[in-house]
Each structure stands twice: as C-alpha cells, then as structure tokens.
Amino acid sequence: MGVPVFDIETVDWIIPVLVGFFDGKEYTEFTKISEEHDVVWSFLEALRKDYKGIKLYAHNATQFDNRIILDCLLRHNERPIVKANAQCLIWDDIIFMDSLALTGRGLNKLCAAFNVPQKLEWKHDETKNPWEMGPRLEEFSAYLKRDCMSLSQALEKFCMFTLENWNVTLSTNRYIQTLALLAVRILEKNYLKLEDVERNSGFNTVLEGATYGPRKEVYKLYGTNIFNYDINCSFTSCFDAPMPVGPLRRLKKEEFSIDRGTVIKAKIKVPTSLVIGPLPYRLNGKLCFPVGEFGGDCWWDAVELRNAVKNHGVEILEIITQLECTEVPVLKAFGNDLHELALSTENANLRRLVLGIGQRLAGKFGQKVSSTETKHISDMTLEDHIGAEPIDPHEVYFSCIIKKAKEPQYTRRALNMRIKAEARLRHTNYLIEASKKGNVYLCNTDSMYTDVEHPVSKEPGKLKLVDFAIRGYFINPGVYGVVTPQGLLKQKTAGYRDYQLTEEDFKKLLRGEELPCTFKRLGNLKEILAANELKMYERHMTAKIVADRTNRIRVGDHTEPIVLPESSVPAVFVNAFSKEKEKLEVKV
Amino acid sequence: MKILKYGGKYPQFAIILHNAGLIDGWGRQTDPKLIIGEGVNIVYYFKNTGYEALREYKDVILSLACAEMRRYESAYRAVYGNQLFFFTRLDVKYRLNTLGRKTKKDSMWPLGAKQFNDPEEVVYAEDIPEIKHKSLAVLIDSILDTVDEYLETYTTGKEHLKVTKLLIAVRVREGKYI
Numbered sequence: 096m097g098v099p100v101f102d103i104e105t106v107d108w109i110i111p112v113l114v115g116f117f118d119g120k121e122y123t124e125f126t127k128i129s130e131e132h133d134v135v136w137s138f139l140e141a142l143r144k145d146y147k148g149i150k151l152y153a154h155n156a157t158q159f160d161n162r163i164i165l166d167c168l169l170r171h172n173e174r175p176i177v178k179a180n181a182q183c184l185i186w187d188d189i190i191f192m193d194s195l196a197l198t199g200r201g202l203n204k205l206c207a208a209f210n211v212p213q214k215l216e217w218k219h220d221e222t223k224n225p226w227e228m229g230p231r232l233e234e235f236s237a238y239l240k241r242d243c244m245s246l247s248q249a250l251e252k253f254c255m256f257t258l259e260n261w262n263v264t265l266s267t268n269r270y271i272q273t274l275a276l277l278a279v280r281i282l283e284k285n286y287l288k289l290e291d292v293e294r295n296s297g298f299n300t301v302l303e304g305a306t307y308g309p310r311k312e313v314y315k316l317y318g319t320n321i322f323n324y325d326i327n328c329s330f331t332s333c334f335d336a337p338m339p340v341g342p343l344r345r346l347k348k349e350e351f352s353i354d355r356g357t358v359i360k361a362k363i364k365v366p367t368s369l370v371i372g373p374l375p376y377r378l379n380g381k382l383c384f385p386v387g388e389f390g391g392d393c394w395w396d397a398v399e400l401r402n403a404v405k406n407h408g409v410e411i412l413e414i415i416t417q418l419e420c421t422e423v424p425v426l427k428a429f430g431n432d433l434h435e436l437a438l439s440t441e442n443a444n445l446r447r448l449v450l451g452i453g454q455r456l457a458g459k460f461g462q463k464v465s466s467t468e469t470k471h472i473s474d475m476t477l478e479d480h481i482g483a484e485p486i487d488p489h490e491v492y493f494s495c496i497i498k499k500a501k502e503p504q505y506t507r508r509a510l511n512m513r514i515k516a517e518a519r520l521r522h523t524n525y526l527i528e529a530s531k532k533g534n535v536y537l538c539n540t541d542s543m544y545t546d547v548e549h550p551v552s553k554e555p556g557k558l559k560l561v562d563f564a565i566r567g568y569f570i571n572p573g574v575y576g577v578v579t580p581q582g583l584l585k586q587k588t589a590g591y592r593d594y595q596l597t598e599e600d601f602k603k604l605l606r607g608e609e610l611p612c613t614f615k616r617l618g619n620l621k622e623i624l625a626a627n628e629l630k631m632y633e634r635h636m637t638a639k640i641v642a643d644r645t646n647r648i649r650v651g652d653h654t655e656p657i658v659l660p661e662s663s664v665p666a667v668f669v670n671a672f673s674k675e676k677e678k679l680e681v682k683v
Numbered sequence: 684m685k686i687l688k689y690g691g692k693y694p695q696f697a698i699i700l701h702n703a704g705l706i707d708g709w710g711r712q713t714d715p716k717l718i719i720g721e722g723v724n725i726v727y728y729f730k731n732t733g734y735e736a737l738r739e740y741k742d743v744i745l746s747l748a749c750a751e752m753r754r755y756e757s758a759y760r761a762v763y764g765n766q767l768f769f770f771t772r773l774d775v776k777y778r779l780n781t782l783g784r785k786t787k788k789d790s791m792w793p794l795g796a797k798q799f800n801d802p803e804e805v806v807y808a809e810d811i812p813e814i815k816h817k818s819l820a821v822l823i824d825s826i827l828d829t830v831d832e833y834l835e836t837y838t839t840g841k842e843h844l845k846v847t848k849l850l851i852a853v854r855v856r857e858g859k860y861i
Contacts, residue, residue: 174718472719477858480768482816484796489718490854 334430341421
C-alpha cells in the first residue's frame with residue numbers, strides 16, 4: 096500500500112480547479128464543474144465520509160496546499176487545528192501533512208534521488224477553469240496524477256531507505272514530522288543515546304552566547320575570473336571533531352589557559368592588518384567579524400579561539416572566565432556513515448538528501464525553549480491565554496508564545512555550538528588563506544568566490560569547484576550575479592523569486608542605484624486567519640547596496656573589517672551604517 | 684457578559700480627549716459575538732490625532748484604556764476569576780517603516796494585542812522579552828521615537844502619522860482543562 100497523498104491545482108494561485116488524491120491504492124480526481132462549485136470542499140467531504148483517521152501528504156503544503164485547505168475550512172465555518180505554522184492541519188480526525196518538511200528536497204529532486212518518474216511539464220499560467228480547457232484538460236489531469244503518484248512513490252522509497260540504512264521509520268510523532276527530527280532519531284537509534292550527553296541547562300546563557308551563525312560577507316564588489324568553491328559536506332565533516340558531552344565546570348584562575356577549556360570569555364586583540372576577521376562578534380545585535388581590541392563581554396567556543404590564536408595572530412589580552420567539560424568525538428561514526436553512504440552513490444540528489452539529514456542535526460540540538468505557535472482556542476489552557484494574541488476576527492486562533500516547562504527533548508546546546516564553530520573556523524581558514532594569495536569576493540556559509548585557484552577533492556571538508564565565472568557582481572551576501580564563460584548570467588537573489596536580473600541591472604546596483612521589485616505572494620497563515628480568506632498580497636522589495644545590512648565597512652569597490660573599539664575609528668560602526676553617503680566609485 | 688453602560692458617567696480621560704476634540708463620540712460598546720467565550724469591545728474613534736496630539740495626549744490615552752479595563756475588572760473579576768482577560772489595540776496609520784523610510788502606501792499598524800489578566804500589564808508593563816510582549820505604552824513610545832529619528836534627517840514627517848481607533852477588549856476565556 097502506497098503513501099496517501101493529495102495535490103491541489105489552482106488558477107492564479109488562489110482558485111482551486113483540480114484536486115488529485117491517492118489513498119494508497121486508488122487515485123481519484125476532483126474537478127471543479129462550475130463557477131460556484133467548491134472543489135476543495137467536495138474533496139474534504141469525501142475524506143470525511145470515507146477516510147477518517149487518514150494522514151495525507153502534499154509537497155510544500157505549508158506554503159500552499161494546507162493554506163488552500165485552511166481557507167476552504169474557514170469559509171465553511173470549520174475550525175481546524177493548526178500545528179507548526181500550518182505544517183500540519185488537523186480536521187475531523189484527518190491529518191494534512193507537508194512532505195517537504197520531512198524530506199527537505201523539492202519534488203523533482205526527491206523523485207530523481209529515488210529514480211521515481213519525474214513531474215510532467217505544465218505552464219501554470221495556462222491553467223484555466225476545466226470547462227474552458229478543452230482537450231488540454233487531459234494533459235493537465237495527467238500532470239496532476241503524475242505529481243501525486245510520484246510523491247507517493249518517492250515517500251515510500253524514502254521510508255524504505257531510512258529503514259534499510261538506519262532501521263528508522265519516518266517518525267513516531269503523529270503531527271510533527273521533519274527532517275531534523277528524523278536525523279536525531281537516526282542518531283539515537285544507531286549511534287548515540289542523547290541521554291548520555293549532558294544538557295548543561297545551567298549554562299544556557301553561556302552556550303547561547305558562544306553560538307554564532309555562519310559567515311556571510313562581501314569583500315569586493317566586482318571582479319573577473321572568479322572561482323566558486325564549496326566545502327564538501329561542510330557541517331557533517333565537522334562531526335569528526337571532539338564534542339563537549341560532559342558537565343561544564345568553571346576553571347580556577349590559575350588553571351586558565353588557551354590550550355584547555357570548552358568555552359572561554361576573554362578580551363582579545365585581532366591584528367588590524369587582517370582583512371578578514373577570524374572571530375565572530377555581536378555588535379549591536381549584528382554578527383560581524385571585526386579586528387582590533389574587543390571581547391570581555393562575550394563567549395567563544397575554545398576551538399575557534401584557539402584556531403584564531405594559533406593560525407591568525409590573535410592575541411589574548413585577558414581570559415575572564417573559562418569553562419571546561421569532557422570532549423569526545425561522539426558524532427564521528429554517524430558522520431563517517433553519512434559520508435560513506437553519500438559517496439557510494441552516483442546519484443547527486445540522493446547524496447544531497449543524505450547529507451541534508453546530517454545538516455539538520457545541528458539545528459535540532461540548538462532548539463529554543465520557547466516558540467511561537469498558532470493555536471486553536473479549544474487546544475489552549477488558561478495559562479496559554481496569558482500573553483497570547485488573537486489572530487482572526489472570531490478569536491478562535493491565537494498566536495501563543497509557548498514557553499516549555501522543560502527544555503525540548505533533544506536540545507544539546509554545546510553540540511550545536513561546537514558543530515557551528517568547527518564549520519565556521521574551517522571556512523575561515525580557507526578564506527584567510529585565499530585572501531593572502533589573491534582576492535576573495537564573497538563568502539556565504541560554506542562557499543567562497545575567489546580568483547585564487549585551489550586544489551579540489553571529493554573528501555569531506557575539502558573544497559570542490561562549483562563554477563567558474565568571467566565576471567562577478569557582489570551586491571550583498573544574498574544578492575549577487577556571475578557571468579559564465581558562455582556568457583550566461585547566473586544570479587543569486589534571495590527574496591527575488593522569479594525575478595530575472597540582467598547584467599546591466601547588476602551594474603546599476605554597483606553604481607549605487609536602487610532596483611525596486613514588486614511581486615505577488617499568497618497570504619501567509621496569519622493573513623489567511625485574520626482576513627478569513629485566501630488572497631494574493633503585493634510585496635515590495637528594493638535591491639541596493641545597503642550599508643546598514645552589511646557587516647563590513649564599504650570603501651569604494653571593496654570592504655574592510657570593522658575596527659574595534661568603535662572610538663578608535665573616525666566613523667563609528669553605527670554612523671558608518673546609517674549615515675554613510677559616500678558614493679560608490681566602481682569602474683565597471 | 685453584560686455590557687456595562689456608561690449611564691452618562693464617562694471616564695474622565697475620555698472627557699479630556701473629547702474636550703480636546705480628539706475623539707469622535709464616546710466609547711462604543713458592543714458584543715464581539717465570539718464563537719467560543721464571551722466579551723465586550725469598547726471602541727473609540729479618533730479624529731485630528733497626529734504626531735503632536737499623540738505625544739501630548741499619550742498618557743491620557745493610556746489611562747483611558749486602563750480605566751475602561753478596570754471598570755470591567757471591578758464588576759467581573761469576582762465572577763470569572765483568572766478567566767477574565769484584557770487586550771487593547773491602537774490603530775495608527777503610519778507611512779514610515781522602522782528604518783525611517785517612507786512606505787508607498789498607508790499602512791495600518793495595530794499597536795498592542797497580547798492579552799493578560801491584569802490591565803496594568805497590557806497598558807504599562809516594561810518589555811517582557813520571553814513572551815515578546817510590548818505594552819501599549821512601550822509601543823506608542825517606539826512609534827514616536829521612529830518619527831523623531833526620521834525628523835533628524837528630514838524636515839517633514841509628522842504628517843505621516845495618524846491615530847484612527849482605540850479598541851479595548853474584555854474577554855472571558857475558558858481553559859482546556861477547566
């Protein structure tokens with residue numbers, strides 16, 4: 096028996112016209128037959144009649160299908176229970192789940208990973224009401240059916256894959272199924288009982304303070320002959336490092352040493368000659384990598400600090416506090432198995448899926464104690480009501496801050512801190528090495544754009560060449576474009592979905608011009624609940640070189656690290672960010 | 684929950700706002716007709732209330748919200764105990780975003796929303812970061828500060844702010860485990 100799935104096809108993203116449903120044995124299609132006909136409601140009524148207790152999957156349901164279902168239910172005065180930001184909808188003992196959250200891959204890639212027939216081609220702007228489509232309706236139905244069947248088969252194979260390799264089924268949790276949860280269950284079942292790893296809850300502030308995000312910086316705004324490298328299996332390659340697993344204890348002053356300890360609070364001096372700061376620091380809440388004298392108020396993972404001292408000339412002025420615990424490479428076996436499995440397959444999509452499992456693990460270790468949840472009133476205690484915010488006009492749904500009485504089951508902040516620190520320091524080492532030999536243009540988490548050629552390898556933790564470009568325009572870490580030797584512009588424009596920029600647009604951005612963009616998006620969960628209907632909302636964005644969003648100081652066509660303390664620089668960080676009016680002088 | 688009629692005795696803070704010509708009539712009390720639970724909505728519609736009026740009468744608006752909640756609290760706390768909740772929402776039309784830039788359209792910024800048992804917590808509390816709560820007083824201050832920051836760079840900006848409506852909500856919520 097296959098995995099039950101459904102899929103909804105719409106006109107203009109909001110008017111449902113076809114619903115495909117595969118119950119595991121048979122495929123059924125629901126078709127809109129007139130302007131007044133609510134095809135989703137017909138589907139839901141059929142489910143209520145014959146399929147109570149069923150759990151159905153749709154791909155990307157959080158962002159689309161579940162929103163349509165929710166809108167339909169609200170219009171029929173039904174009040175479903177919404178979980179995890181609509182990742183899961185529960186109505187009348189029927190559960191609508193999102194398979195994207197579970198697999199972390201798009202449907203095409205998921206199908207390719209498991210050699211399942213791929214999606215068919217269909218241009219969504221050609222979708223009309225079924226009675227207006229004539230002979231094309233058959234093609235459209237075939238497209239929908241293939242979507243459903245492919246998803247069902249891919250999920251089944253994914254399930255078999257995890258069962259065969261790790262003896263783990265997708266999830267035992269009835270409502271929340273994510274790749275991160277799957278990763279942690281694989282770990283627990285096969286490699287490490289998390290109860291053996293100390294939570295160190297008493298040091299939450301310290302561990303949170305020493306956990307920083309990945310490095311995303313622009314160093315030069317324009318360049319030619321650029322290599323784009325990625326670190327192979329960046330996160331999972333760090334699983335071989337010793338992990339802090341024991342109870343943390345404070346060291347006495349006479350025991351303070353850079354050669355020991357797990358987390359360190361210190362005052363440091365980073366040479367101002369470095370163009371890339373080796374250590375993370377939060378300045379006014381923003382993550383940056385400054386140079387100069389700073390610290391004293393923040394914590395670092397000892398491995399990152401040690402690396403900075405030994406390899407990059409950082410000087411420790413004073414160690415203020417130092418904590419230490421037992422460190423054992425407890426994730427090494429898991430990491431090795433993941434790499435072995437990933438490298439044993441020629442299927443690039445399956446390889447990424449396997450590595451994705453490892454990547455999600457670190458995030459799960461850092462899960463927060465409190466979270467915002469949309470709750471149905473019938474699901475709320477009086478305590479939940481305190482500080483809750485009613486969303487819809489009927490006050491049935493509330494945005495609640497759920498402060499869990501105890502930490503989430505899998506939270507291990509020290510492991511999260513160490514994995515992130517290891518990944519960042521390995522990335523930093525590559526960047527600093529490249530900056531000594533030539534130019535580095537941009538880095539983002541585990542990638543770098545540089546004009547220095549590096550040796551490449553398939554080994555985890557080593558560099559792989561992703562691309563070569565003859566020209567590159569780097570506006571900010573989320574907006575950049577490179578031109579391939581074939582003259583093709585490849586753009587990375589976070590937030591600009593389906594918004595194709597030209598090389599001329601990038602030149603304009605470099606000259607300091609703005610690039611406004613307007614697009615329509617489906618209303619989010621809160622908007623649907625508040626308006627009690629599904630609408631498209633206009634979103635506005637403006638791409639430009641924004642000083643206050645960067646973590647370095649822009650000087651002409653390149654950037655320089657922030658120098659601390661602030662008083663030592665004429666234009667202090669805050670002013671540099673908010674009031675910099677210097678125009679770019681870039682010769683393009 | 685029955686609506687407590689004013690009977691000609693309006694809150695003194697409402698009278699101040701009325702005399703200053705900032706509100707369009709007295710508070711309109713209605714039944715929100717909730718599907719689950721019950722409550723009362725008290726709505727004051729504002730007129731001629733821009734940046735300067737909001738700065739001058741901020742405390743009066745806050746006191747009015749608090750006084751209306753207290754009126755219901757004194758009548759119903761004994762009946763409903765900790766099932767009695769309050770929240771408030773000040774609707775402000777506002778054409779500057781948090782970075783001080785002008786937005787293209789008028790955006791409605793509802794200030795305040797989270798519900799609490801204690802009116803003081805709704806209106807005057809300091810920030811409670813754990814539950815991301817900002818009281819109405821904090822929210823009004825932050826919106827006025829944003830305009831001030833904007834005015835440091837630009838000569839105009841005050842006209843971008845307009846208060847339209849104050850909602851004071853009284854609710855009886857039932858907990859799942861009662």
